[in-house]
Amino acid sequence: MILDLSEFSYYKGESENPYCRRDENSLNFSNPKALFWHYENHYYFSEDSQYQDLKSFIKNLIDNKLSEYYRSTDELRHMYFINSITYKMDIKNYWDNAVSYTEYLRDAGERLGNPKNTHEAEYAEYYRLGIQRMNRMWEKYIPNSDQVKKLANKNFNGKILIISEPWCGDASQVLPVVVKFFEQFEVRITYRDQDPSLIDSYLTNGGKSIPIVIFMDENFNEIAHWGPRPQHGRELLEKHKADPELYPKEKFYVELQTYYAKNRGFDTIEELLELL
Numbered sequence: 525m526i527l528d529l530s531e532f533s534y535y536k537g538e539s540e541n542p543y544c545r546r547d548e549n550s551l552n553f554s555n556p557k558a559l560f561w562h563y564e565n566h567y568y569f570s571e572d573s574q575y576q577d578l579k580s581f582i583k584n585l586i587d588n589k590l591s592e593y594y595r596s597t598d599e600l601r602h603m604y605f606i607n608s609i610t611y612k613m614d615i616k617n618y619w620d621n622a623v624s625y626t627e628y629l630r631d632a633g634e635r636l637g638n639p640k641n642t643h644e645a646e647y648a649e650y651y652r653l654g655i656q657r658m659n660r661m662w663e664k665y666i667p668n669s670d671q672v673k674k675l676a677n678k679n680f681n682g683k684i685l686i687i688s689e690p691w692c693g694d695a696s697q698v699l700p701v702v703v704k705f706f707e708q709f710e711v712r713i714t715y716r717d718q719d720p721s722l723i724d725s726y727l728t729n730g731g732k733s734i735p736i737v738i739f740m741d742e743n744f745n746e747i748a749h750w751g752p753r754p755q756h757g758r759e760l761l762e763k764h765k766a767d768p769e770l771y772p773k774e775k776f777y778v779e780l781q782t783y784y785a786k787n788r789g790f791d792t793i794e795e796l797l798e799l800l
Contacts, residue, residue, distance in 0.1 A: 616744045618722045619685055622712035625703045629658065632690035643717075650691035657696035657781075664788055667705050671793050675705075678800040680739070682747060684711040687723050687736040693781065694753045695735040701789030702737055702796070728752060739800060748799035754791040756783055 623631065632655050639645040684706055688695040703711050716723045716734050726736045726749060736751035753761075757780055764776040 615685070615722065615738075615740070615746075618714045619683065619712060619740075619744065622685060622714040624712060625699065628688070628690065628699070628713045629655070632658075635690065647691045650693075654690045654692065654696040657693070657784075658690075658700050661697055661700040661784075661789070662704065665701050665704055666788075668790060668793070671705070671790075671797060674797050675800075678797065680709070680747075680800050682709070682739060682741040683744075684709055685722075685738045685740065686711065686713045687716050687721075687726060687738070687751075688713050688734050689716050692734050693777065694733075694757065694784075697781070697784035698735050698737075698753070698789075698792055701792050705789070705793050726751070737796065739796075750796055750799055753780075754787075754795055756787075756791060 632651055635644045636648060636651040636655065639648065644651070684702070686699060686702065688699060690696070699713070714722055716732060721732075723732045723734065723736065726738070728751070733752035736749055738749045739747040741747060760776055760780050760783070764771050764773060
């Protein structure tokens with residue numbers, strides 16, 4: 525296919541990105557050609573370049589479409605470094621110190637009944653709602669038989685680590701579903717608000733949104749990650765951001781929780797299976 529350069533207003537020879545239109549950011553994952561061109565030219569990759577690993581990493585991101593979100597240069601470089609040996613050592617440490625779902629529920633109850641700091645005391649109502657929602661979803665959720673068959677065909681045989689907090693409205697609906705559906709695998713939870721926190725390696729548009737579900741193989745190599753909410757939940761959030769007055773935060777929260785209650789985890793599991 526011959527590229528028609530006339531539609532690319534910024535094309536002025538080799539100094540400009542030939543794949544990037546005037547109103548488009550070259551670091552947008554919706555245009556992988558522009559993104560990869562940017563890194564090839566700005567990091568000056570050569571055959572013996574010290575950045576060959578970075579080049580391969582970015583190409584892997586593009587080929588596998590691992591992100592639908594905008595990533596800045598710093599975020600991309602950070603994402604590269606978290607795939608290093610050091611990152612594998614760090615994530616194993618988080619795994620070793622993570623808790624089971626049963627321990628997670630117990631911790632939530634202790635924070636609600638005996639808060640250790642001002643934050644836990646101020647979030648008492650959120651902890652109460654979180655525990656209530658987790659217990660309700662655990663009781664109501666029944667794994668879909670077709671999705672169970674899909675999982676069997678994936679040949680996944682690894683570990684699942686979730687970044688979460690009991691007070692989070694999205695997490696309280698997602699965790700019971702993930703834990704119950706993947707019950708034959710070991711699932712552990714690491715807290716977002718601990719210090720240091722793994723969430724710094726899994727920012728969403730620069731924010732620390734949770735939950736983040738991380739699939740790893742037996743050697744702690746990341747296979748894929750997902751979060752913080754299903755597509756429909758993201759669409760509701762975008763609707764709120766587009767017109768907060770017409771679609772206020774309170775209405776967004778109500779409709780989001782109603783969606784979770786009616787959908788009962790189907791969309792979440794469907795999206796997770798697509799990543800495996």
